[in-house]
Amino acid sequence: MHNGLKLLIIFLIIPLFAAGCTDKDAKGHAGTAPPPPLVKAITVTKADVPLDVEYAAQVDGSREVEVRAQVSGILLERTYREGSFVQEGDILFRIDPNTYHAALEQARGALQQQEANLELARLYRDRTLSIYKQGAVSTHERDDAEAKYEAALATVRTARGSVETAELNLGYTEVRAPISGITSRETRSEGSLITLDASGSLLTTVTRLDPVYVNFSVPGTEVLKRKRQLADGQISAPKDGPVVRLRLSDGNLYKQIGHINFMDRHEDPQTGAVRVRAEVPNPDGMILPGSFARAVMQGMTLKDAVVIPQRAVLFTKNATIVYILDETNVAQPRHVVIGETIGDGFQILSGLSGGERIISDGVIKVRPGVTVTVSKTEVAEAGQGSAQ
Structure with missing residues (x-):
């Protein structure tokens, strides 16, 4: 019975003691003000800022050239490695030249024949002119001899042109790089019939890098x-x-x-x-x-510009603000207008003119009229990077 009374007294005293301690703690905290927000500040300056x-x-x-065949025929060979660098004039493809060899020989034979005809016409003209001076032939015969010579000369010129065309066509059977650069994939594989239409003549492209x-x-x-x-x-x-x-x-x-x-x-x-x-x-x-x-x-x-860190700016529903600090470190909001984005900074078009001290870090902890503790004050520098 005596022990039970002691336990009852203990159980009654403990809650009262705990309540008393809690009340004291609450009174103690209520009487202590929270510390001022810890922030960093910068001094605003004007300067010429790279933009x-x-x-x-x-x-x-810089150049992308289509490589096209200029003669038709069977594509015999691709001589380059796709995607490789080639020099201007390098052979990229070979087209079957047999037809063009034959055409060249035919043109050369025709030229020789016409040159022989020209020689006969020249001899006839010279002989006619000689006897014309002796009065043995008429003016009409002289003019006829002269005309035949000129016609033979024109025919030789045409034949020479045919030879040059045949030589060009034979040369075109070797398709060369028009510029130096990187080749693309081939568009026609070896053994294909190459034609001269828009789709059939394209072989590859070369790009200058x-x-x-x-x-x-x-x-x-x-x-x-x-x-x-x-x-x-x-x-x-x-x-x-x-x-x-x-x-x-x-x-x-x-x-x-x-x-x-x-x-x-x-x-x-x-x-x-x-x-x-x-x-x-x-x-x-x-x-x-x-x-x-x-x-x-x-x-x-940017000439004579004010640039501050982006983290110093607060965007509210109705305004864009920064916090200005006075001599006693009391923070007050100031409306600003933003211009260019310079790297990690904002150009300020109005609201700051240089010389002000503003909060650069910790603005989210600050309220108007609050005294803050400044851990460090620096001079504002232009943001680095590029405007977006």
């Missing part, structure tokens, strides 16, 4: 915008225009530098874009025709 602009692009060979052409489109609105910026002095550009580099599929920039060699003077009514082409050296053949890349236009400069 690199990227566009989706596709690569083409150095340099390559990079084709891309610039929105017409952006073309107008850049012209206005240049006119207003907001941006500058080299006299010979911006350079073009390629960002490859792995994200790296190709080392060779190209230049724009064509810009359309008309805006495509369907896409609203202007076609542009750049020529980029490709000495190692790394860039293949048909591949997709990003064309990076470099050389333009």
Whole structure:
């Protein structure tokens, strides 16, 4: 009985003690203010900022030539390895030459016959002229001899042309590379009958890989915008225009530098874009025709621009803001207007003029009027990368 009373007292005291401790802890926490948000800050500056602009692009060979047969016949041989590099003038295919050998011999025989006729006509003309001077023949006979000679001479010229044509046709039985470049697959296999129609004469294509052409489109609105910026002095550009580099599929920039060699003077009514082409050296053949890349236009400069990190900007439902810090590190929101995207930064068109101190990291923890703890203050630098 005595032990049971002790246990009852213990069970009654423990809950009361626990409740008392909880109440004290709650009062203690309620009396302690949360620490100020820890942030990083930057000092806004104005500077000339490189403006690199990227566009989706596709690569083409600078020349792509169809290799077509110029004579018909049986395709005897393909002499190149498909996909290999060939030099201009290399033999790619051989067509059966027998018919063209025979045609050449026939043309040469006809030429010899006509040359013999020409010699007879020359002798007859010379003899007629000689006796005409003696008054032995009439003017009509003299003119007739002269005409026969001229006719024989014309026939010889025609025969010589036939020989040249036959020689050309025989030469065409060896189909040669029209340019230096990379060959494609054959379109007609050995043993096929080659004809001279559009589908029957195509044998392969040869593509020049150095340099390559990079084709891309610039929105017409952006073309107008850049012209206005240049006119207003907001941006500058080299006299010979911006350079073009390629960002490859792995994200790296190709080392060779190209230049724009064509810009359309008309805006495509369907896409609203202007076609542009750049020529980029490709000495190692790394860039293949048909591949997709990003064309990076470099050389333009934004003059006296304010650029801040993208992470310093908050996008709300009704506004775009940054947090300004005063001398006591009190944060206040300020509305800004964004311009170009420069790498990982935003150009600020209005709202910041330079010299302000703004929160660059930790803005999500900040509320208007809150005092913050600044761990580090840096000078704002232009974002690196390309405008999108």
